[in-house]
Amino acid sequence: MRFFIFLALIAAVPALAQGIAPQDRRSGFETMGPEAQAMQRDDFSNPAMLGVAAGEAAWNSAPANGKPACSGCHGDINATMRGVDARYPARQANGAVMDLTGRIQTCQSQHQAITPEPRESAGLLALQAAVALRSRGMQIEAPASRGLSEAVSRGEALYRQRLGQLNLSCAQCHDDHWGRSLGGTRIPQGHPTGYPIFRLEWQAMGSLQRRLRNCFTGVRAEPFPAGASEWIDLEIYLRQRAAGMASDAPGVRP
Numbered sequence: 001m002r003f004f005i006f007l008a009l010i011a012a013v014p015a016l017a018q019g020i021a022p023q024d025r026r027s028g029f030e031t032m033g034p035e036a037q038a039m040q041r042d043d044f045s046n047p048a049m050l051g052v053a054a055g056e057a058a059w060n061s062a063p064a065n066g067k068p069a070c071s072g073c074h075g076d077i078n079a080t081m082r083g084v085d086a087r088y089p090a091r092q093a094n095g096a097v098m099d100l101t102g103r104i105q106t107c108q109s110q111h112q113a114i115t116p117e118p119r120e121s122a123g124l125l126a127l128q129a130a131v132a133l134r135s136r137g138m139q140i141e142a143p144a145s146r147g148l149s150e151a152v153s154r155g156e157a158l159y160r161q162r163l164g165q166l167n168l169s170c171a172q173c174h175d176d177h178w179g180r181s182l183g184g185t186r187i188p189q190g191h192p193t194g195y196p197i198f199r200l201e202w203q204a205m206g207s208l209q210r211r212l213r214n215c216f217t218g219v220r221a222e223p224f225p226a227g228a229s230e231w232i233d234l235e236i237y238l239r240q241r242a243a244g245m246a247s248d249a250p251g252v253r254p
Helices: 002-012 034-041 048-059 070-074 100-110 122-133 149-160 170-174 208-218 229-241
Strands: 197-199 204-206 251-253
Touching: 034 251, 048 070, 048 122, 048 197, 100 122, 122 204, 149 170, 149 229, 208 229
Parallel strands: 197 251
Antiparallel strands: 197 204
């Protein structure tokens, strides 16, 4: 009951406009408890590293149709994927804007001639985690500096829009009330520094889109379809908001 009373109180307060000052930004890693932090710091304890190992194996495995493995086109994952996750979502040569998941699916479809693995599948998350690891410690690049200013604006509008039966926006939780307790969990600032993550609540790996869908259903709003442009715009804005912060993917979160 207290959970819903707190949500109702948030919904009744006008959203603030200033957001979070750069010097006050905190990653999800910084705001979670010491036990979860210790789990992420130790690669032997971090359960997301099992996904990385599976992704690295898949990177070097050619499909049965004789088409090349990922490494056959891109080479050594440590060399060619360094920094890639830190600059996604990104505009492709054909003008389309894709997140990293969509880019991997495109490679599977066009270059390996296989049916792309669906979003949230273990295989696709493993490949994404293996690629994301190669940006660990690197600064997230600002999408606006890479020609994505319009997408940043669309994503910000969605971030600040009140949604669902609870009439809440992303900003009201993650800008205005971060650090407070909601349902026994501390509200993070919502910076996407660690995705894909192993979330203890899920006991599984998951993408940023899965986490965003959780937020939508939490305020009783209808989520967009998987891979929808609205999710991409929202991720682009969140990346802009986190620009300059260090990637800690693949992360552990409560």
